[in-house]
Structure formats: structure tokens, C-alpha cells
Amino acid sequence: MSAQDLSPAAKKTKLDGSANEEKLKKMIEKVKVVLLDIEGTITPITFVHDILFPYIRKHLSDYLDKHWKEAECQQDVEALRQLAAEDTKAGTPGAITIPAASDDSKERKNIIQAVIESVNWLMDADRKVTALKQLQGHMWKDGYVEGALMGQVYEDVVPILEQWKRARKDIYIYSSGSVGAQKLLFGYSTYGDLLYLFSGHFDTKIGMKVEADSYHKIAEEIKCQPEDILFLTDVVREAKPAEEAGLNVALVIRPGNAPLTDEDKQHYSTLTSFDVLQPDNEFMR
Ligand SMILES: [Mg+2]
Known part of the structure; x- marks a missing residue:
């Protein structure tokens, strides 16, 4: 725009x-x-909902691929994994389990897929949770610095x-x-x-x-x-x-x-x- x-x-x-x-x-x-x-x-009041939130859904897969090996990204994933485990334990409907960390490349794909599903599910439910906010914050920073977000x-x-x-x-x-x-x-x-x-x-x-x-x-x-x-x-x-x-x-x-x-x-x-x-x-x- x-x-x-x-x-x-x-x-x-x-x-x-x-x-x-x-x-x-x-x-x-x-x-x-x-x-x-x-x-x-x-x-504009629409900036967060029309620009920032859709940015996360659109770029999540690429972001995880690009930053997967970085400690910050792994910490974000671990926080989401723990949240997913708590949600599953509490019987929250629709909770998506994120598999344990692994070096196996095939397993990595499964983990990334689960993270994507989990993040989309959390955003659909408008959950105000630190694990989600943390990852979003890091992705937005990346987007701003790269010029994809303004x-x-x-x-x-x-x-x-x-x-x-x-x-x-x-x-x-x-x-x-x-x-x-x-x-x-x-x-x-x-x-x-x-x-x-x-x-x-x-x-x-x-x-x-x-x-x-x-x-x-x-x-x-x-x-x-x-x-x-x-x-x-x-x-x-x-x-x-x-x-x-x-x-x-x-x-x-x-x-x-x-x-x-x-x-x-x-x-x-x-x-x-x-x-x-x-x-x-x-x-x-
Ligand atoms: Mg206001």
C-alpha cells in the first residue's frame, strides 16, 4: 500500500x-x-488485522525454513510445543501436538507442519499467549528489517x-x-x-x-x-x-x-x- x-x-x-x-x-x-x-x-485501525496478522500466516512456512537452525527460532518452537502439550492435557478442542525436537530431516518436516497448524489454530482462536506473541514479534521484526513490512x-x-x-x-x-x-x-x-x-x-x-x-x-x-x-x-x-x-x-x-x-x-x-x-x-x- x-x-x-x-x-x-x-x-x-x-x-x-x-x-x-x-x-x-x-x-x-x-x-x-x-x-x-x-x-x-x-x-489505520486495520493495520494489525489486515497487514500484520496476515503476514504471519503467509510467511510462517518460509520463516521457519530460513531460521530453523537458529537458537531463537528453536526457543519459539519449544514454547509453542509446551503450550500445545498443556492444551492437549487440558483437553482443549482442536489442540495440535508438536512432535519432539529431532535432527532427522523427515521429522523436521513433520514438526514444521505441526507448528504451522498450531500457529494458525492459535490465531484463529485469537489466543493472547506469550508463545504465539514471541514468534510473531520475531517474524515481524524480520519483515520490517527486510522491507516486507512497513x-x-x-x-x-x-x-x-x-x-x-x-x-x-x-x-x-x-x-x-x-x-x-x-x-x-x-x-x-x-x-x-x-x-x-x-x-x-x-x-x-x-x-x-x-x-x-x-x-x-x-x-x-x-x-x-x-x-x-x-x-x-x-x-x-x-x-x-x-x-x-x-x-x-x-x-x-x-x-x-x-x-x-x-x-x-x-x-x-x-x-x-x-x-x-x-x-x-x-x-x-
Ligand atoms: Mg486506538
């Missing part, structure tokens, strides 16, 4: 001077820090983030995806390496995104007051706790995101493009 395809309208958003826009403008002027969600905010970011995002930086605002990421996965997405994006834009990254190690305490902790970690931060997200269940913690909050509306209720739209400032968050007056003239 080319960068152009990511923008529903490859043109600058027209400002209408509405109360909503005025409020957003005031917010960006006063804050020192912008905290960003990823999916549905700066990256992180997607909406085209209005990078120019505004650069303006924020020039205006001495610090930019942080807060996502449920691991810091490692965040760094791959931005390090290997369709716009090149974007990691220079960010002062830091947070994931669920600091706490869940639906809990106000997580936002208090982030403010503490960044060493600023909650009201110095603007948090941008696409979902109310994250906006609400951030607001409770005293952060400024705005909801980002992007194609494919879950629709907001009229009540939400009334309560929160909303934006469909980062263009409305230019930090200077230039845009209003």
Missing part, C-alpha cells in the same frame, strides 16, 4: 473556525506534551509532529502494543525512520489504558502536570480515564474507527486530521 492510499482525502483539512476548532487550538497552544495512541489515531502512519501526522517538536512540545506514545512493536512500526515506516519524533514510549507495563492511574503515572514519569499533556485517542474508554486524571483529551475520528455517539462528540473535542493542531497562528490567517 502506498502512502497516498492512507489518506481518505489527500488534501489539507479546511478549518471552519468552529468552537471545536478554537478549543483544540487553545489546547495545543497551552500543553507541553502530546501523548499519542497509535491504532485508529495515527495509524509501518503505516496517516499523511497529516508527520508534518504536524515536526511542528510540535519545533514548538518544543515533547511527543510520547502510549499504546497497548509493546514498546518493541511500537519502535518497529515507527522505525520502519512508509515515511522512513520516525523515531526521532518521540521523546519516549509507554505500553501496558505502566498500566492499562482504561485506568486513570496509568495517566497519573505517565505524567509522573514525564515529570509534568497532567494538565500539561494533551492525549489523543480514538476511543472514549481511554479518553475518559485520561480526562479523570486531569489530562487534556481530544478524540480522533479516522476511517474504520468505531463511531462516536452524539453525546461523546458533544463532550469531547474531535478531529479528523492533525491539521487542526498546528501550534502556531499561521494557519488561521
Whole structure:
């Protein structure tokens, strides 16, 4: 997918001077820090399901062939083998047994086949298990480094983030995806390496995104007051706790995101493009 395809309208958003826009403008002027969600905010909500997950299914066989003799790959396989054994023991329907490790080339084929079936089965069931995540993480890293995968970011995002930086605002990421996965997405994006834009990254190690305490902790970690931060997200269940913690909050509306209720739209400032968050007056003239 080319960068152009990511923008529903490859043109600058027209400002209408509405109360909503005025409020957003005031917010960006006063804050020192912008905290960003990823999916549905700066990256299409479909990226994980339409790009990252299918990548695993498509490339698993080749990946296992290529990396089979490496310790990391064998550790990933062993973790899947143990999980499969636990599932089988627990009588989980559909569990696929992975044969014991072997140097025999014929047996290797059987093992690889079982790993493929097992991974597909785990993904079909949307299992959130370390053994699966570990292998996926290693495969995605390989894909990014080789150029088969590229992180997607909406085209209005990078120019505004650069303006924020020039205006001495610090930019942080807060996502449920691991810091490692965040760094791959931005390090290997369709716009090149974007990691220079960010002062830091947070994931669920600091706490869940639906809990106000997580936002208090982030403010503490960044060493600023909650009201110095603007948090941008696409979902109310994250906006609400951030607001409770005293952060400024705005909801980002992007194609494919879950629709907001009229009540939400009334309560929160909303934006469909980062263009409305230019930090200077230039845009209003
Ligand atoms: Mg999101």
C-alpha cells in the first residue's frame, strides 16, 4: 500500500473556525506534551488485522525454513510445543501436538507442519499467549528489517509532529502494543525512520489504558502536570480515564474507527486530521 492510499482525502483539512476548532487550538497552544495512541489515531485501525496478522500466516512456512537452525527460532518452537502439550492435557478442542525436537530431516518436516497448524489454530482462536506473541514479534521484526513490512502512519501526522517538536512540545506514545512493536512500526515506516519524533514510549507495563492511574503515572514519569499533556485517542474508554486524571483529551475520528455517539462528540473535542493542531497562528490567517 502506498502512502497516498492512507489518506481518505489527500488534501489539507479546511478549518471552519468552529468552537471545536478554537478549543483544540487553545489546547495545543497551552500543553507541553502530546501523548499519542497509535491504532485508529495515527495509524489505520486495520493495520494489525489486515497487514500484520496476515503476514504471519503467509510467511510462517518460509520463516521457519530460513531460521530453523537458529537458537531463537528453536526457543519459539519449544514454547509453542509446551503450550500445545498443556492444551492437549487440558483437553482443549482442536489442540495440535508438536512432535519432539529431532535432527532427522523427515521429522523436521513433520514438526514444521505441526507448528504451522498450531500457529494458525492459535490465531484463529485469537489466543493472547506469550508463545504465539514471541514468534510473531520475531517474524515481524524480520519483515520490517527486510522491507516486507512497513509501518503505516496517516499523511497529516508527520508534518504536524515536526511542528510540535519545533514548538518544543515533547511527543510520547502510549499504546497497548509493546514498546518493541511500537519502535518497529515507527522505525520502519512508509515515511522512513520516525523515531526521532518521540521523546519516549509507554505500553501496558505502566498500566492499562482504561485506568486513570496509568495517566497519573505517565505524567509522573514525564515529570509534568497532567494538565500539561494533551492525549489523543480514538476511543472514549481511554479518553475518559485520561480526562479523570486531569489530562487534556481530544478524540480522533479516522476511517474504520468505531463511531462516536452524539453525546461523546458533544463532550469531547474531535478531529479528523492533525491539521487542526498546528501550534502556531499561521494557519488561521
Ligand atoms: Mg486506538
